[in-house]
Amino acid sequence: MSTSDRVSTRTDRPTDREQQVLDRIDKARRRKPKVREERVTMAHGAGGKATQTLIEAVFLDAFRNPLLEPLEDSASFPVDTGRMALTTDSYVVSPLFFPGGCIGDLAVNGTVNDLAVAGARPLHLTAGFILEEGFPVAELRRIVTSMTAAAEAAGVRIVTGDTKVVQRGKADGCYINTSGVGVYQHSRELGVATARPGDAVLVSGPVGEHGITIMLTRGELDIEADLESDTAPLHGLCQRLLDAVPGVRAMRDATRGGVATILNEVARAANVSVTIDEDTVPVRTEVRGASELLGIDPLYVACEGRLVAIVDDDQAENALAALRAHPLGHDAAIIGRIGDDPPGMVMLNTAFGGTRIVDLLVGDPLPRIC
Amino acid sequence: MRFVDEFRDAEKARALAAKITSLCEPGRHYKFMEVCGGHTHTIYKHGLEDYLPENIQLVHGPGCPVCVIPMGRVDDAIHIARQPDVLMTSFGDMMRVPGSGGNFFDSNAEGTNIRMVYSPLDSLKIARQNPDTHVVFMAIGFETTTPSTAMTVLRAATEGIENFSVFCNHVTIIPAIKAILDSPDLRLDGFIGPGHVSTVIGCRPYEFIACDYDKPVVVAGFEPLDILQSIYQLMLQLSEGRCAVENQYARVVPWQGNTVALKAISEVMELRPYFEWRGLGFISHSAMRVKEKYADFDAEQIFSMPGVRVADPKACQCGEVLKGVLKPWECKVFGTACTPETPIGTCMVSPEGACAAYYNYGRFTRTRIREVSAHEHV
Amino acid sequence: MCLGIPGEIIEIQEDRPDLAKVAVSGVKRSINIGLLSDDPPVPGDWILIHVGFALSKIDEDEASAALKFLEEIGQAYEDELAALRESQIE
Numbered sequence: 128m129s130t131s132d133r134v135s136t137r138t139d140r141p142t143d144r145e146q147q148v149l150d151r152i153d154k155a156r157r158r159k160p161k162v163r164e165e166r167v168t169m170a171h172g173a174g175g176k177a178t179q180t181l182i183e184a185v186f187l188d189a190f191r192n193p194l195l196e197p198l199e200d201s202a203s204f205p206v207d208t209g210r211m212a213l214t215t216d217s218y219v220v221s222p223l224f225f226p227g228g229c230i231g232d233l234a235v236n237g238t239v240n241d242l243a244v245a246g247a248r249p250l251h252l253t254a255g256f257i258l259e260e261g262f263p264v265a266e267l268r269r270i271v272t273s274m275t276a277a278a279e280a281a282g283v284r285i286v287t288g289d290t291k292v293v294q295r296g297k298a299d300g301c302y303i304n305t306s307g308v309g310v311y312q313h314s315r316e317l318g319v320a321t322a323r324p325g326d327a328v329l330v331s332g333p334v335g336e337h338g339i340t341i342m343l344t345r346g347e348l349d350i351e352a353d354l355e356s357d358t359a360p361l362h363g364l365c366q367r368l369l370d371a372v373p374g375v376r377a378m379r380d381a382t383r384g385g386v387a388t389i390l391n392e393v394a395r396a397a398n399v400s401v402t403i404d405e406d407t408v409p410v411r412t413e414v415r416g417a418s419e420l421l422g423i424d425p426l427y428v429a430c431e432g433r434l435v436a437i438v439d440d441d442q443a444e445n446a447l448a449a450l451r452a453h454p455l456g457h458d459a460a461i462i463g464r465i466g467d468d469p470p471g472m473v474m475l476n477t478a479f480g481g482t483r484i485v486d487l488l489v490g491d492p493l494p495r496i497c
Numbered sequence: 498m499r500f501v502d503e504f505r506d507a508e509k510a511r512a513l514a515a516k517i518t519s520l521c522e523p524g525r526h527y528k529f530m531e532v533c534g535g536h537t538h539t540i541y542k543h544g545l546e547d548y549l550p551e552n553i554q555l556v557h558g559p560g561c562p563v564c565v566i567p568m569g570r571v572d573d574a575i576h577i578a579r580q581p582d583v584l585m586t587s588f589g590d591m592m593r594v595p596g597s598g599g600n601f602f603d604s605n606a607e608g609t610n611i612r613m614v615y616s617p618l619d620s621l622k623i624a625r626q627n628p629d630t631h632v633v634f635m636a637i638g639f640e641t642t643t644p645s646t647a648m649t650v651l652r653a654a655t656e657g658i659e660n661f662s663v664f665c666n667h668v669t670i671i672p673a674i675k676a677i678l679d680s681p682d683l684r685l686d687g688f689i690g691p692g693h694v695s696t697v698i699g700c701r702p703y704e705f706i707a708c709d710y711d712k713p714v715v716v717a718g719f720e721p722l723d724i725l726q727s728i729y730q731l732m733l734q735l736s737e738g739r740c741a742v743e744n745q746y747a748r749v750v751p752w753q754g755n756t757v758a759l760k761a762i763s764e765v766m767e768l769r770p771y772f773e774w775r776g777l778g779f780i781s782h783s784a785m786r787v788k789e790k791y792a793d794f795d796a797e798q799i800f801s802m803p804g805v806r807v808a809d810p811k812a813c814q815c816g817e818v819l820k821g822v823l824k825p826w827e828c829k830v831f832g833t834a835c836t837p838e839t840p841i842g843t844c845m846v847s848p849e850g851a852c853a854a855y856y857n858y859g860r861f862t863r864t865r866i867r868e869v870s871a872h873e874h875v
Numbered sequence: 876m877c878l879g880i881p882g883e884i885i886e887i888q889e890d891r892p893d894l895a896k897v898a899v900s901g902v903k904r905s906i907n908i909g910l911l912s913d914d915p916p917v918p919g920d921w922i923l924i925h926v927g928f929a930l931s932k933i934d935e936d937e938a939s940a941a942l943k944f945l946e947e948i949g950q951a952y953e954d955e956l957a958a959l960r961e962s963q964i965e
Contacts, residue, residue, distance in 0.1 A: 348615050349927075352902040416900025419498065420924070421615065422589075422878045479721050480507035481544020486837075486857050498900045500881035500921060500933060503942055512949045535878070588926075616927025618907060641879070645928045648909055693879045696923065696931040719879065722945060748937035749879070749923050755931065758910045 160184040167262040172292025185264070186254075186288055189271040190278070194251065194286035202286035204251065207310065212247035214238055215306040223266065223300055225344040227337075227355030230303055231273035233431055236360045237382065238307040239281040243362040244378040244434055246317045246369060247309030249281060254288040254305050259298040270301065281360035283307070313369055319377045319389075319437065322397040326376060326465040327443035329436045331364060331456045332357065333409040334386050335428035339417050350420065352413040359432030364455045371449035374439025381433045384488055387426040389435045390463075390473045391487045398470045403463030403485075406478045426475075427488050437465065500748070504720030505543070513725040514548040520732040527553045528684060529731055530821050532674060533691035534561030534850065535719050541854040543721040553728070556683075556821035559673045560691055562638045562666075563590050563847035564819060565774045568807040570666055571596030574635050577664060577800045578609040584627070585611040585664075586620040587635040590847045595840060597807045617649040617663070624653075624661035633796045636663045641693040643667040643785060644758035647765040650787070650794045664796040665787050668772065670694050671702050672783035678710050682822050687731040689724065690716035692746045699754025703742045711740050718746040765791055775809060775843060776816025815842035818851055825855040832856065879925045881933055882906075884918050897924060 160183040170177040187195060194202045218234045235252065242249040254274065258267070278285055285305075336357040343350050365378055379389045386408070390401045410418075410425050418425045432455065438446040443461055450456030473485040521527070531537060537557050540546060546555060559565060571594055578585035578601075585601075592601040592613060601611040614620050617634050624632035636646040646663055653661045670691055677683060690703055695716045703714045713734040717727035727745045734740060744750055765788060772784030787795035809815065812830045817823040825831050825844070835841040837856055844850040882897040882904075893909040895916070908916060908929045916922055921933040 347612075347619060348904075349619065350902055350904045413901040415498065416902035419501070419880050420878075420899050420902060420904070477543050478507070479505050479543040480510055481547045481721075483542060483544050484857065498881075499883075500938060504945075506945070506949075509945045509949045512951065512953075513945070516948060618927045641925055641930070644910055644930075645907075645926050648907065648928065693923070693925060693930065696879075726941075726945070745941075748934050748941055749931050751931065755910060757912050758930070761910070 162264055165264055167258045167260060167264060167267065167292055169260055169292055169294070172258070172290060178290060181290060182288075185267060185271055186290070189268075189275045190254075190285040190288075192284045192286065194284060195288075202251065204286070210311045212242050212245050212309045212311060213306065214241040214245075215304065216241065217302065217304040219299070219302050220341065221299055222341075222344055223270065225356055226340055228358045229270055229273050230301060231270040232277050232356075232358045234303040234305045235274050235277035235281060235283070235285075236358050236431060237380075238305040239283060239360045239362055240380040240432075240434075242307050242309035243360070243365040244317075244380045245309075245311075246313055246315060246365070246378070247311050248366075249283045249307055249309040249360075249362055251286045252278065252283050252305050252307045254285050254303060256288065256290045257298045257302040257304075258290065258292045259300050260292055260295040262298075262300050267301065270303075277360065281362055312366075315369075315373075315375070317375065317377050318396075319379065319393040320396040321376045322393050322399055322437045322465050323376070324399055324465050324467040325440045326437050327440050327446070327461050328390070328393075328401060328403060328463040328465065329438060329443070329446055329450065329459060329461050330381075330386060330409065331361075331434045331436070331450050332432075332458045333411045333414065334381070334430055334433060335410060335414045335418065335425035337431040338385070338428035339414050339425075341429075342421070343417065348421070350417060352417055354411070354413050354417075357430055357432040359455055361432065361434050361455065364434065364450065364453045367453050367456075368436060368446060368449050372438060372442045372446045374442040375446070376437040376439065378437075379435045381430045381435050383429050385425070385427040385429055386433075386435055387424070387473065387485045388487065390485065393437060393465070394471050394473050397465070400466040400469050400471075401463060401473045402466055402476065403473070404476045407460050407462045409458045409460050426485060440464075501720060504718065504722040506722065509722055510548055510725055513722065513729055514550075517553070517725070517729050517732055518550045520729070520736045521550055521552055522736075525552065527686045527732070527735070528556050529553070529687050529689055529728060530556040530558045530677070530685050531689040531717075531724070532558040532560040532670065533689075533694065534564070534847065535693065536689055536691075536717065536724060537561070537851050537854050539719050539721060539724060541857070545721055545724060548725060549728070553732075555689075556685065557818065557824075557851035558677060558688075558821050559774070559777060559819040560639065560670065560694075561819075561844070561847055561850050562642070562668055563588075563594060564815065564843040564850045565668060565673075565777065566591075566594060566637060566666055566843065567773045567775045568596050568809070569773070569805055571600070572598065572807060573802045573804060574664055575599075575601070575604045575609065575611075576803055577633055577796055578604060578611050580631075580800055582630050583610070584623065584630045584632045585609065585635060586614045586623065586632060587611060588615075588637065589613045591635055591637060593840070593846045594843050595846065600846075617646050618652075621649055621653055621658065621661055624658055625656075628660055631660045631662070631799075634661070634663045635666070637666045639668060639670050639691070639694045640697045640762075641691075643766070644697055644755070644761050647758075647761040650765045650791055651761060653794055654791065659793070662794045662796040662799050663787065665766065665785055667766070667785040668774070669768075669783055669785070670698075672780045673774065673777070674703075674706065676777055676780055677820055678706065678712075680820055680822075683820065685712060685821075686735060687713040687715070689727050689731070690714045690742070692716060692718050692723070692750065695744075695746070695750045695754070697755050697758045700742050700744050700750065700752050701754075707740045707742050713740050714742045716742070716744045716746050716750055718749065764788075773806065774819075776813075776819045778816075810841050813842040815844045815852075818842075818844050825852040828852070879923045879930060881921055882924045884908075884916050884920045884922060886918055887915075895929070897922070897929075899924070 450459035620634040844852040922929040
């Protein structure tokens, strides 16, 4: 028989053998997706099969929730009337894993905290990943698992995301961007510009732990210390404070640039002076030791789970009690006062009895810490 | 923190301040120079000048080893960093010192690999771990730091490391002090002597200041009480008509210095015939270079350098600030064209620089009410 | 850069007697004690650390003497203040 004859005599129904093969393919298609590769490749970023598998097997598998499940281009959810808060942050920390957490924890907590300190209840997060070709999938899983746990602890869900892969040598392993949306619970206007002379300045715990931990973990300085990052979700602490104290003017999450940077923002935005007392600022002994050794000031070192609050003077003690009643605010302290002179400046009363200015930091002694 | 906190006690500071004030002759003005950048830093960080009576003035000397590096040497360092397979390592405060085309950070943005290290030993470690890269250590500092560089070179020689060298910019303190003493524009009553340099060179090298120039010297520690006590000791000498070298920092500084350190320096290095100091011009026998014997570890021998002399920007008055003739705020460009974000001269860049210390810490002290006097009128 | 910090020697490295582990306020680092080879420190000694090297041993007697001097000045000052206050009350 000629080829054409063979084709023309074919019936529409597949043969048994063919059916078996088709069934097998169907079954494989419906099987739970698994990433077989040990390392991320350019294919995982191309948008095709490999991307789909990566998303389903790694991201969806971990983040699993009804809003994410449809895997549409957008997540869709209803809103009550009122005001919403929206924030975004990118995370490029190096190293990716460190005592106390990893880039995943920062990516969730950091964005949750930006919403929480604004007075909003964090609801949903997005997660965009930029992965380096060759990045171990096992490490990606670790990061994603951390994010799941962090999201649960913060009471949020990761509802949509994106994955890109860039060539080896870029993205230093993994960069993450998270955006977050929340709803305002109270109708209060919080903002550093509302700070008034007489207000008290509080901090929720010891400063500088995250930044020092990162510096030491990089290993270049050969310093050992029993320290871990303070990364934590502050939504509970913020809620506690807002519920207990009507006179909260503002809350801020002390990240890059540390507490000193926040205080400068307050001074400038409200055109007030901020004066803090050196011996009231909580600092762990090891942070102090490492800072002295390296010649840096803990006031400028990043935190990832500490809040600075400006509160009406009359309610300062209540605020302190509210913070201290929460596990994350155990070591909270009143560290200073808002004044009117000199406007726009932050002053420090040193333990020694003198006074000096705490200016905005120039340059970056600790690059890539969050 | 032990040996630190005890020397930061406010009560004792007030007591010392009262004693200092009691020794002031009415109508007389006193000017003391603190030579060392670390002392300038402490003075501003702790607001020490608030404790001193109006008629005592502290003048800042040239003891900031980063500040005195001329732009040409920064350019040379960047030139080395640009060579293939070179990793330059440097102390943190050197990273923002401007050369004629930018600083180390700017250079990194253009493709060099210049990394911060805490110790020259860290540079050596990087060299050990990366045999295909040539690691250069930008060696700066007064005699405090010179022995560390020397010991690191000796270690490299012992281990036979072939991919490590130092770009030696170590300077010596005595010629700088002498340049100050010989400068006609200055009137000083005494010196607060460098603390950590003295752990290496001892206290004897300052004797010429007391003997030949009739100025008392008190070698001081770095905590605020150390500096106040040193000022007290200077005032006591003046009031008793004495003129000598005293060691307030005896808990750390041995009178005879550190022989092992001095031996290490003289084994590896020798004095250059002259060296350019930013703002002070050329000073003879004031800086170190690596000896021929250790040429394998001398970046200046391994890499050919443009060695171009770059004049300081015209507006820059770092020289006068370094000599103690001008206070930072008296410089025409201080706080306006020259700020920590946009430094013209290195006095503003290094945290030990008089201008940076003043900008960061002391801008408002001149207008503040003195708390010390307020306390005393209880 | 002039940074010299006091630290306590925790242990000397067995295979490298020129290296010691030092503690500064709960933080540990390995430093080179080769510059003190004339009179090597032992665990418990306090030394001055600068860029990863021990420059000098801290003399505890001198430190006590320095503190004692400051205490005495402090006491004298307190006494004077007290005297001043008393005289004012009259």
